[in-house]
Amino acid sequence: MGVLVQLLFLLASTVELSPGISLEIHLLRPQLGSSGHHVPGLSCLSWRLGVETHNIIEWSTVPQACESYVGHYMLGDQYRKDSGVVVYEAITHAQSLKLAGDGKDIWVFDIDETSLSNLPYFAKHGFGVEAYNSTQFNNWIYEGKAPPLPESLKLYKKLQSLGIKPVFITGRPEAQRNVTAANLQNAGYHTWEKLILKGSSVTGTAVAYKSNERKKLEQSGYRIVGNIGDQWSDILGTNVGNRTFKLPDPMYYIS
Amino acid sequence: MGVLVQLLFLLASTVELSPGISLEIHLLRPQLGSSGHHVPGLSCLSWRLGVETHNIIEWSTVPQACESYVGHYMLGDQYRKDSGVVVYEAITHAQSLKLAGDGKDIWVFDIDETSLSNLPYFAKHGFGVEAYNSTQFNNWIYEGKAPPLPESLKLYKKLQSLGIKPVFITGRPEAQRNVTAANLQNAGYHTWEKLILKGSSVTGTAVAYKSNERKKLEQSGYRIVGNIGDQWSDILGTNVGNRTFKLPDPMYYIS
Structure with a gap:
């Protein structure tokens, strides 16, 4: 989400909420928030966490878009470290x-x-x-x-x-x-x-x-x-x- | 682990195992294995997964070395996406x-x-x-x-x-x-x-x-x-x- 959109969202949300509560819990240090962007396959990270925590159940196959991500994970250091x-x-x-x-x-x-x-x-x-x-x-x-x-x-x-x-x-x-x-x-x-x-x-x-x-x-x-x-x-x-x-x-x- | 050490480890392990079983399950595509190195705080990734999957229990505080990692995670996109x-x-x-x-x-x-x-x-x-x-x-x-x-x-x-x-x-x-x-x-x-x-x-x-x-x-x-x-x-x-x-x-x- 762009900074402008975030600001608009923040303004919109503060109209609704009171007193002094901002909806955007991740704007405390927005300059750090972008660290996630360095990781390829972000949504695949969430998908994998969902699987490992038993939030995502009864699934049949890995999402097509996550083949490369899962492959890198399984063959790389992280699977071994985990x-x-x-x-x-x-x-x-x-x-x-x-x-x-x-x-x-x-x-x-x-x-x-x-x-x-x-x-x-x-x-x-x-x-x-x-x-x-x-x-x-x-x-x-x-x-x-x-x-x-x-x-x-x-x-x-x-x-x-x-x-x-x-x-x-x-x-x-x-x-x-x-x-x-x-x-x-x-x-x-x-x-x-x-x-x-x-x-x-x-x-x-x-x-x-x-x-x-x-x-x-x-x-x-x-x-x-x-x-x-x-x-x-x-x-x-x-x-x-x-x-x-x-x-x-x-x-x-x-x- | 350096490539030479990996190879030595592989050689050592193939002496022990038989027939045709290599211990090193992550050497299938070692060139992909390095993708993990782009992610800062690797061991903190494993620590967090351990916490979320209920493998790590009864802990009192976040490891000192993971303060920055957890901070980036919580304030960044990934916590929201997860x-x-x-x-x-x-x-x-x-x-x-x-x-x-x-x-x-x-x-x-x-x-x-x-x-x-x-x-x-x-x-x-x-x-x-x-x-x-x-x-x-x-x-x-x-x-x-x-x-x-x-x-x-x-x-x-x-x-x-x-x-x-x-x-x-x-x-x-x-x-x-x-x-x-x-x-x-x-x-x-x-x-x-x-x-x-x-x-x-x-x-x-x-x-x-x-x-x-x-x-x-x-x-x-x-x-x-x-x-x-x-x-x-x-x-x-x-x-x-x-x-x-x-x-x-x-x-x-x-x-």
């Missing part, structure tokens, strides 16, 4: 826990875009701009070459040193158990307490499926001391654990 | 509702940094870098000059046109009822179903206090069709409403 802060908080939390030490303290990990990264796939498919193609995506999964998310691998190793056991709960189907297990091991996740995949009879949302699996774990005597995923559906619902952590993922949404 | 996206989603949600039309459909608004903005105060006090000073802050509150958050005022007006009544629930104490009511009215919030302030006997967290007040509303027959606040404590707990919306606030944290 993930690093999440894992720093997770490790700090884990270190603060008083553990029972009876082998029942577990940490729930999601797999895709949490433990493993499908970025090599999404980099070839518009970073979420293209509609989901299950054939193509499953072909990639069956290659078993997804690299680890380095920050999550760091968390995994730290938790093991603390005696907290990992449990993977994934929306991947049972049919992908072998390739998933091999991929996890090759990526550095060498052992786990459980690897839970989605049975073919399971229907409904990821929130319901994952809540149910966590409930079964707790009914078996496990204590979920932490829970990390890239989707809100990983950490919403019931039996979410002592504390939850949300990694960034602006590429897709699973309800 | 808030605008939240309100766009809120209005879209409100318009999608099938309302009973019996006057019992309500929307819960938090006040500070949601309905009203204390940015004129925080701009003079380091944007959250300074420790909270109740005397100084209450002096500002008693001036009754907090401007509206323009996006929230827009939502308020839209909800009124749809027949959804506003209920304000605030952590401000009962002693501030008169100044708060006058400030709201002068800022453009001309009417409301209820204005709920914190009684002097209420103890515990904001989550517990606000949950309890929402519960009482529902027990009185109201339906909370939406709920908006700038703190996670506004939208966590029980009786949170049909859908919740989180406005940005990197200046302070209330548990």
Whole structure:
């Protein structure tokens, strides 16, 4: 908005408001306000924040105009730094826990875009701009070459040193158990307490499926001391654990 | 990290991993990765995202190094755009509702940094870098000059046109009822179903206090069709409403 328009808007708004209240809360230091203009893809920044804060839900694909922005974000420093802060908080939390030490303290990990990264796939498919193609995506999964998310691998190793056991709960189907297990091991996740995949009879949302699996774990005597995923559906619902952590993922949404 | 170090890291990591899995998920297009460097205050970006996604909790003040970053953010376009996206989603949600039309459909608004903005105060006090000073802050509150958050005022007006009544629930104490009511009215919030302030006997967290007040509303027959606040404590707990919306606030944290 030009300065003149801003001033007119300010004048118009002060007619309406009283006493001494200006509508324009961002005019305090307007000379600083322009800093945002140096960042490319401004509205994509807001879109991504909306996704990460669970204000924007039930979306199907990344907005076309944000392909370049999301690509730069995912392949650049910021995604790594953002993930690093999440894992720093997770490790700090884990270190603060008083553990029972009876082998029942577990940490729930999601797999895709949490433990493993499908970025090599999404980099070839518009970073979420293209509609989901299950054939193509499953072909990639069956290659078993997804690299680890380095920050999550760091968390995994730290938790093991603390005696907290990992449990993977994934929306991947049972049919992908072998390739998933091999991929996890090759990526550095060498052992786990459980690897839970989605049975073919399971229907409904990821929130319901994952809540149910966590409930079964707790009914078996496990204590979920932490829970990390890239989707809100990983950490919403019931039996979410002592504390939850949300990694960034602006590429897709699973309800 | 320099390119040489990256390459060494890559070489080191490929020794460990197999078969054909590289640890460095961001080296796919390293030439794009540098885009982040154009943004000032990178680690502050991660810190702010961590706060907004509820990964960073129980913090007391904004990191000293992020004062300028938070100031630029709050006074610049991005805070307004980010808030605008939240309100766009809120209005879209409100318009999608099938309302009973019996006057019992309500929307819960938090006040500070949601309905009203204390940015004129925080701009003079380091944007959250300074420790909270109740005397100084209450002096500002008693001036009754907090401007509206323009996006929230827009939502308020839209909800009124749809027949959804506003209920304000605030952590401000009962002693501030008169100044708060006058400030709201002068800022453009001309009417409301209820204005709920914190009684002097209420103890515990904001989550517990606000949950309890929402519960009482529902027990009185109201339906909370939406709920908006700038703190996670506004939208966590029980009786949170049909859908919740989180406005940005990197200046302070209330548990």
